[in-house]
Amino acid sequence: MRIRNAGMDRFSGLYLGALFVLIFGLWTPDLFLTSGTLHSVASNQAIGAMLALAVLIPMAGGCYDLSVGAVAGISTVIVVTLQSNHGWSMGPAILVTVVIAAVAGLVNGFVVVKLRVDAFIATLGTATIIAAFQTIISDGAQPPLPRSPGWRDLTQQTVFGFQIVVIYLLLLTVLVWWVLEHTPAGRYIYAIGGNEEAAHLSGVAVGRWRWMSMIASAAIAGIAGVLYGSLTGPSLTYGPGLLLPAFAAAFLGTTQVRPGRPNAWGTLLAVYVLAIGVKGMQLVTGVQWLNDMFNGGALILAVAFAVWRQRRPGANSRKAGARPLAPARSGSE
Amino acid sequence: MLQVSNLSKTFSGQAALAGLNLTIEAGQVHALLGGNGSGKSTFIKILSGYHKPDPGGSVRVAGSELTFGSPESSRSSGCRFVHQDLGLIDTSSVLDNVMFGRGFPRTLATVRSRRARHLAVAMLDRAGLDLDPDALVGALTPAQKTEVAVARALSPASGEEVRLLVLDEPTATLPHDEVDQLLATIRRVSSHQVGVIFVTHRLEEVLRVAHQVTVLRDGRRIASRGMEGLTRSELVHLLVGDELDETQAIAEKLADPADAPVALTARSVSTQTVAPFDLDVRQGEIVGVAGITGSGREAVLGSLFGALKRIDGEVRVKNAPLRPNDPRRSIRAGMVFMPAERRTRGGVLGLSAQENLSLAKVTKHWRFPLMRRTQERRQTAYWFSRLGVRPDDGSTLPLSAFSGGNQQKILLARWLNCEPSVLMVDEPTQGVDIQARARIHEELVGAAKSGTAVLVSSSDVDELVALSHRVLILRAGEVVEILEGSDVTIGNVTRRTLVSTHEEHHEDS
Numbered sequence A: 001m002r003i004r005n006a007g008m009d010r011f012s013g014l015y016l017g018a019l020f021v022l023i024f025g026l027w028t029p030d031l032f033l034t035s036g037t038l039h040s041v042a043s044n045q046a047i048g049a050m051l052a053l054a055v056l057i058p059m060a061g062g063c064y065d066l067s068v069g070a071v072a073g074i075s076t077v078i079v080v081t082l083q084s085n086h087g088w089s090m091g092p093a094i095l096v097t098v099v100i101a102a103v104a105g106l107v108n109g110f111v112v113v114k115l116r117v118d119a120f121i122a123t124l125g126t127a128t129i130i131a132a133f134q135t136i137i138s139d140g141a142q143p144p145l146p147r148s149p150g151w152r153d154l155t156q157q158t159v160f161g162f163q164i165v166v167i168y169l170l171l172l173t174v175l176v177w178w179v180l181e182h183t184p185a186g187r188y189i190y191a192i193g194g195n196e197e198a199a200h201l202s203g204v205a206v207g208r209w210r211w212m213s214m215i216a217s218a219a220i221a222g223i224a225g226v227l228y229g230s231l232t233g234p235s236l237t238y239g240p241g242l243l244l245p246a247f248a249a250a251f252l253g254t255t256q257v258r259p260g261r262p263n264a265w266g267t268l269l270a271v272y273v274l275a276i277g278v279k280g281m282q283l284v285t286g287v288q289w290l291n292d293m294f295n296g297g298a299l300i301l302a303v304a305f306a307v308w309r310q311r312r313p314g315a316n317s318r319k320a321g322a323r324p325l326a327p328a329r330s331g332s333e
Numbered sequence B: 001m002l003q004v005s006n007l008s009k010t011f012s013g014q015a016a017l018a019g020l021n022l023t024i025e026a027g028q029v030h031a032l033l034g035g036n037g038s039g040k041s042t043f044i045k046i047l048s049g050y051h052k053p054d055p056g057g058s059v060r061v062a063g064s065e066l067t068f069g070s071p072e073s074s075r076s077s078g079c080r081f082v083h084q085d086l087g088l089i090d091t092s093s094v095l096d097n098v099m100f101g102r103g104f105p106r107t108l109a110t111v112r113s114r115r116a117r118h119l120a121v122a123m124l125d126r127a128g129l130d131l132d133p134d135a136l137v138g139a140l141t142p143a144q145k146t147e148v149a150v151a152r153a154l155s156p157a158s159g160e161e162v163r164l165l166v167l168d169e170p171t172a173t174l175p176h177d178e179v180d181q182l183l184a185t186i187r188r189v190s191s192h193q194v195g196v197i198f199v200t201h202r203l204e205e206v207l208r209v210a211h212q213v214t215v216l217r218d219g220r221r222i223a224s225r226g227m228e229g230l231t232r233s234e235l236v237h238l239l240v241g242d243e244l245d246e247t248q249a250i251a252e253k254l255a256d257p258a259d260a261p262v263a264l265t266a267r268s269v270s271t272q273t274v275a276p277f278d279l280d281v282r283q284g285e286i287v288g289v290a291g292i293t294g295s296g297r298e299a300v301l302g303s304l305f306g307a308l309k310r311i312d313g314e315v316r317v318k319n320a321p322l323r324p325n326d327p328r329r330s331i332r333a334g335m336v337f338m339p340a341e342r343r344t345r346g347g348v349l350g351l352s353a354q355e356n357l358s359l360a361k362v363t364k365h366w367r368f369p370l371m372r373r374t375q376e377r378r379q380t381a382y383w384f385s386r387l388g389v390r391p392d393d394g395s396t397l398p399l400s401a402f403s404g405g406n407q408q409k410i411l412l413a414r415w416l417n418c419e420p421s422v423l424m425v426d427e428p429t430q431g432v433d434i435q436a437r438a439r440i441h442e443e444l445v446g447a448a449k450s451g452t453a454v455l456v457s458s459s460d461v462d463e464l465v466a467l468s469h470r471v472l473i474l475r476a477g478e479v480v481e482i483l484e485g486s487d488v489t490i491g492n493v494t495r496r497t498l499v500s501t502h503e504e505h506h507e508d509s
Ligand SMILES: Nc1ncnc2c1ncn2[C@@H]1O[C@H](COP(=O)(O)OP(=O)(O)OP(=O)(O)O)[C@@H](O)[C@H]1O
Pocket: A314, A315, A316, A317, B011, B012, B015, B016, B034, B035, B036, B037, B038, B039, B040, B041, B042, B043, B084, B390, B391, B400, B401, B402, B403, B404, B405, B406, B431, B432, B433
């Protein structure tokens, strides 16, 4: 791992981000280069970034969890409904909601580990079922916003000019980074993602860790859903819309910071580089549809980039990333 | 026929191949030798278009320049490969795998299955393989996989002439009889004016089949000469200089630990491919497992450990019963197992050498709240120097960046590092050079000396005989006998593992 090119590879996202700042800063300095833009980009992306972290954990273990969007969505509805319609106070409502989300992860894990259904299919299925539950709970109508003053403050009070949700995101990133990089659990999860059979024969409890990763993923999605309810207010439809950007960021993240493996800081970097790009374009052009276009394009580019890195002469074994849907892995150089 | 000039390849600042020049004549079998990490596979991957070399070199096949980095160019100029990792698709059938190389016969874009099957069967026949074309490649033994890869490389495609056949350690896990078969194939191929590059660490094979030999060291050619009049010891000398007399390393056989306590007990253990067998292994004892391909040899260790489904029977380690099919508990109980399939079942190629090495014992380095990286690095460095892994500062490189033999050493270190009471290894020296082979044998003997019960399964009878106190003989899915003491000889083991035609008839009736 010799650093020969000033991190051009590992931190190319930072350079790209800096480039965006430079371009849009020169283009529309009075719109773009403001602390308002900075703060709003930071908190607008916080929920999406949390979902990307949720996607990241099972992805490191070689599983795709497509249900995070649905889990976030139903969590918002539950936490709001409990408070507005059933008179719960904030604390218990949040706790119960996150537990319910974790149970969804438990079910995902059961289907994947015990019934041995491929995670891709399994979570596609549970996502649909969860969406149905959401309709049952909400009865198709958006629940009213909880009136307690604490509810808004949960995410919107400001710290150093940033909404506090940004701080939550940082804490969560540190947590995920710590678990994946600095604990045995992370070692096991990466080993399972790299070669399940070898991990199993090395004494790694493959089923257990895979299951745990699905639970962690759903719990994080649940937290993201709760915070969304406080930050933006209840919504019945936002969850699935955040799924694609979450995957785009997690994929793009595999090319950053620790190239070749899905990782927390790379994911965070990816989220914000994309966001800065989108924001700048929106300010310049004034159109709203850029977001979707950018995210879709970024997903494809991210995967293409990861594959290209791998196939490039001098990159390591093709076999390591041979599974067509697996997170692309390439060796660090 | 093949002319290589000034070929170099550098990986992140380190030269794997440095200015190689080489000429190979049509009809010649050219042995390419060299220690682990000397650049053999790198050279071959350049020929096949997988790696792009550093600028400045050139390769000509039958007079025409090869386009680097293009597998198509390599194929159309007549080069065929059996790579070290074979490159088969585990989840496809034997039939599909052999057909991928040449393309399926088609009518109106539809695969003509019957014709494809016909061709495939003919191809397998020609290669002397008795395999079910519908079997999944993943379910085959390593030796069978090698055979499929060879059959595929030789499969004729219309309008393409094979000029060069390149085999990267095809014999690493082949038993003697199949080696004979493969060498015969090589001779036959070369007699059709095809050039053959043959990489191996087994010198007898070189002596038997090669016309010409080239030795690499650190990516440079250090010798190239004809085989006439070359003896084995001269060959060893070419390879390693005066440093080592390979036969002495394992000469000292261990005393029989006749009254040491029993470490491993197996009672009527059976799997899908092996009939029930009993076995006791004492502390400090080395037991070999011998058998030809398909004899069930490959399943014995795995079934004891729990890597393979144990249908019935009981396994105890130091009197504690093991749950079937539960590698994690077996490891906790002190039993470890290194499978023969290095890349698919052994290593996690995308993780670093260090992470691979400590995978079976991660918690040893865990002290809340952080993994103790320094301690882990020190441990890796220790094993790297103990087993001579190169590059020696490569502990953070991904496993896939190591040469085949060095991967083997790293994975062995993983298991030795567990300080097991029962150590089971399948093909422990596959792909390692003669020095490393001696080193690994020393390690196994050393483990036994310190009281470990060692089980070695190998297609290499010399190795089994050199190491073992006793040798289990498998034939047609049954443990037919256990040779002991002075009965453990190369001749005996080889003879007993082969089923005589007489017995075959007997068993059929
Ligand atoms: N993808 C890679 N990235 C970095 N280094 C590599 C890569 N592939 C090979 N190397 C290095 O190049 C050198 C030569 O490796 P190569 O695989 O050619 O050895 P080899 O002669 O085939 O050895 P073996 O007998 O063990 O198979 C080794 O030091 C290896 O670590």
